[in-house]
Amino acid sequence: MQISLTQKYNVPGPRYTSYPTVPYWNEADFTTEKWAASFQKSFSESNFQDGISLYIHLPFCESMCTFCGCNKRITKNHSVEETYIKALLKEWSLYCRLLPEKPSIKEIHLGGGTPTFFSTNNLEHLINGIFSYANKAADYEFSFEGHPNNTTYEQLKKLYDLGFRRVSFGVQDYAEKVQKAIHRIQPFHNVAKVTFWAKEIGYTSIGHDIIFGLPYQTIEDVIDTIEKTNSLKPDRLAFYSYAHVPWIKGNGQRGFNEENLPKDAEKRKLYEIGKQLLAQNSYHEIGMDHFALTSDSLYKAAHNTKLHRNFMGYSASKTQLMIGLGVSSISDSWYSFAQNTKNLEDYYQLLEWDKLPVVKGHILNEEDLIIRKHILNLTCELETSWNNTLNFKEINSVLKNLAEIENDGLIIIEKDSLKITEAGRPFVRNICMAFDLHLKRKSPETNLFSMTV
Template sequence: MSVITPELLTRFDVPGPRYTSYPTADRFVEAFSEADYIQALDQRHEATRLKGQPLSLYVHIPFCESLCYYCACNKIITKHKDRAATYLRYLAREVELQVEHLGTGHSISQLHLGGGTPTFLSDDELRELVAMLRRHFQFVPGGEYSVEVDPRTVDENRLSVLAELGFNRLSFGVQDFDPAVQKAIHRVQPAEKVFSMVHAARALGFESVNVDLIYGLPLQTPESFARTLAQVNELRPDRIALYAYAHLPERFKPQRRIHAAELPLAGAKVAMLAQSLDAFSDAGYVYIGMDHFALPDDALAVAKRQGRLHRNFQGYSTQPDCDLIALGVSAIGRMGTTYSQNAKTIEEYCDALDQGHLPIVRGMALSRDDLIRRAVIMALMCQGQLQFESINLAWLIDFKTYFASEMQMLQEMQDQGLVQLTDTGIEVSTMGWFFVRAVGMVFDRYLQQGLSRAQFSKIL
């Protein structure tokens, strides 16, 4: 990793999209309505070529028992467990409205429970949720069925229930093991608890265990974060997600409780990122791209080696690119050539369903240019390379003419050793993988037209 200099890291320490979609969600418009989404559902239902092609499901559980100060997720802080039962009834109604147009019995190859805290639900509520989904959809063997877990909310019995329900992947929110940092972000969880839950998950046969980390949090220093990195390597999860903290208190109210004076300076953040890259590389992890690492035998690392890596709203995936049905407050879905998002408040979400409407409040129908650029960005993000001929044949364009200005911008990245340009295509270098978001940004028409980047997190 020595070729990745602090100067290069600092140069690319700029805001940019994560490209879980293109165009990104900030481009969604309220002019896209429930009627537009229903049309997309009907079109899929009528398309014989899509019969048997699996769907992906995302379910947003917004509830948390306590507030984490760094959090930018859509959540509801409550101790009232009875709210979950009510919410599940609305989720069931939303699914019923979806399948009225889509039809029942569709195959599902990917399910992700996100939040909030999905494990806010009781065991019986989790059983109820999964049973409801299985009544309407067919879960295929070998799919990715994952759930986000707050280690503070589970024990071995709870994990065994998740395994019983068919979940095969867990993601534990750790962020940092340092007690002082945990106190500063209002998320105190002893390392011993996390170690115990990861060991239990392995004993129960979960295929993959992910740990989330954040650098740039209050009171973090390169020295303290080095200790966390050593503990994570000792824990040896199958996957690691390493995110940069984006302090945006004007947008995310909980972050106002974080004292800006306690945040590490830019130089310290770069140092923490550099030492993380070294630590995980030395421990044998494969860099998947964009914040993600995996052990060489993990399905994600295997998919990258075999060129089968995909990307959707949940991040990198081994499952083929497919339509995504999103359920719950604020959830974002994809159907055909459209994106859509549900109401962001539970009041608005429930009100729409009470009136017999899907809670769609915004979205967009992708233009031909959007689709071409999505194909380019996702090829670079997932495969790390692109052949001009494949895009030319798929979209009936001349790549070098269509993207003449973008090719000029890539010349500078080639000079920096991030990409290699040939007569036949573009290849992201080994070093360039760590800056792949910046490579993708070259092809983002909305960014290049001057859309503000301030709303995005830093790309490193």
């Protein structure tokens, strides 16, 4: 029996928000001192031209969502807010002490966890505290993730007044049986309310996150969710595959059985139906798993080949230096990565000792930088080339590994370039894997990654 392309290529693989991917970081050669030197170098190269980005991780949630793979701390005790913000500002001050002058901030993204777990006053205190050490870049873009069940009008208005113009709301799916399975009961009314509030206040980019491949999810559920979404007309959408990684996230992703998840062709059909509906409603596919209206900055960036991808996901603008603040956050200087401790108590302790809470990282070598650029090209522009600056000695081996993917019509290879076809869009991660020299040299012996399709 002939297998489908989905069955053929649906293998475990990285999501490529970085290269090298975290499991292949060379931690033995990494020190906090090397990281400090790296971000200082990047700052000196980019601050005036591009500014820097901040990713701020706010880990607290009032309840556990079983689909979530983020680092979080479940609590209903809101007294934790002030202690955590004090720690964030201490960490930021430690970074600023290492810089020769005030940084100019181009991007801020508040992620989580649940950023809207924090009160309006505490969010204001956080952002004002950040800018007591920094300036705003001329073309800044600030964004945050909002939970439709607890985002208030006051939070939206205050963050807007502080410069935020983009907000994304986690929808996942509107079917009650799916919401019960993932422990995320969230009526359409709540999503509509916060979406209309954001539009009324003046947010210029409102996003919704939708997931396919969730437990008990059917084609009818996806159709209903996208029809409801279209009625609200968000500016952009993330429509991505559920990453089932219980071996990493423990009991948080064991709230249902494996057999309750749609698989292979059934799962892919959920995406194809959803994608077709989105196209009919004027949404354009951007990179991997993202869609946007032509008026949105994400579409414009993709159209002008200025799309960027990092640990925050896709971005309409690029900064060379991204500093991650908060427990588990990852920083990126382009030349190196650094990750904070995932343990909240350790995070507080290191800051009390006036130490950056970085516990691991990777210094990129020349080969890493070349491959990183190829993978960025593939995920952002769906093409790459290996001219003089991006040539590397294993290119012929990579092309050999891509022969079958080319035969299946997923890519077109020319003399010194590669382009992903429309049929190849669902398999971008597989194509990137052929360029991943770390993965090629050492295949994982245990479960590390979610499935690619």
